[in-house]
Amino acid sequence: MIDILDALDANPDIEAKWWARAFARQCLAALDELMLLAPSTISGIEKIPTLRELAGLGNQLASERIVGIERLATQSGELAAHGL
Amino acid sequence: MLLRSHIARHQLTWDSHCWLIYPPMTLAIFPLSNSSNALRMRSLQWKHWSATGATSITGTNTQTLKPLLPAYISTVDSGNLAAHLLTLRAGLLELPAKKILGAQLFNGLNDTLRILVDSADGFFPERSANPENGSTTERPRISMQFHSGYSHGMRGNAWTSWPHPPLR
Numbered sequence: 001m002i003d004i005l006d007a008l009d010a011n012p013d014i015e016a017k018w019w020a021r022a023f024a025r026q027c028l029a030a031l032d033e034l035m036l037l038a039p040s041t042i043s044g045i046e047k048i049p050t051l052r053e054l055a056g057l058g059n060q061l062a063s064e065r066i067v068g069i070e071r072l073a074t075q076s077g078e079l080a081a082h083g084l
Numbered sequence: 085m086l087l088r089s090h091i092a093r094h095q096l097t098w099d100s101h102c103w104l105i106y107p108p109m110t111l112a113i114f115p116l117s118n119s120s121n122a123l124r125m126r127s128l129q130w131k132h133w134s135a136t137g138a139t140s141i142t143g144t145n146t147q148t149l150k151p152l153l154p155a156y157i158s159t160v161d162s163g164n165l166a167a168h169l170l171t172l173r174a175g176l177l178e179l180p181a182k183k184i185l186g187a188q189l190f191n192g193l194n195d196t197l198r199i200l201v202d203s204a205d206g207f208f209p210e211r212s213a214n215p216e217n218g219s220t221t222e223r224p225r226i227s228m229q230f231h232s233g234y235s236h237g238m239r240g241n242a243w244t245s246w247p248h249p250p251l252r
Contacts, residue, residue: 016204
């Protein structure tokens with residue numbers, strides 16, 4: 001991808017350059033999320049884990065995120081019930 | 085539907101207190117006070133109607149967050165928002181059991197790659213001439229594949245031809 005971007009650099013106006021950068025950005029964002037949540041398994045990963053699976057393996061960040069999600073779900077339900 | 089799509093795309097973000105920030109609507113949900121489960125929303129002014137116990141939306145100045153005059157309670161918008169919140173709750177509860185990188189991510193990557201290939205088509209010449217001996221060389225093509233690890237439900241997994249950049 002870097003080679004492709006280098007090649008496109010010769011013509012800064014080409015639309016493909018914008019899309020190439022968008023594509024690279026998407027890949028890096030996914031990689032960041034994977035490394036953040038599952039850094040120990042990043043090298044030998046065979047399947048993409050769920051948050052619950054990661055929490056079961058003792059991943060503290062995954063556990064905290066689940067707690068946060070459940071709290072938000074509770075808040076959403078309470079607020080909806082209040083509005084109704 | 086909009087909320088669910090954003091949940092699916094993991095476009096919801098959390099700050100350090102795990103409060104919900106919902107970028108498309110600049111929506112923030114957070115505790116109004118420790119003594120109450122009431123919540124407050126920014127941008128869409130969420131009015132706590134103490135006299136009736138109802139929670140409603142009024143037209144709001146998005147800069148000052150003050151109600152627009154004449155003040156009114158939009159029952160339709162209130163109902164819509166309540167329905168959205170119930171949908172949001174259901175979507176949130178599904179998240180822990182979903183893969184941290186969902187199939188929709190790879191679908192998105194495939195879509196972007198296809199557009200990239202389409203927009204780059206014609207940028208690289210089909211043939212390149214060698215000025216030294218006058219011969220021409222066919223543009224080499226390479227293939228890229230995204231494999232998400234999902235055995236079904238994928239729109240992608242496509243082999244995509246990519247015009248190789250000029251050799252240097």
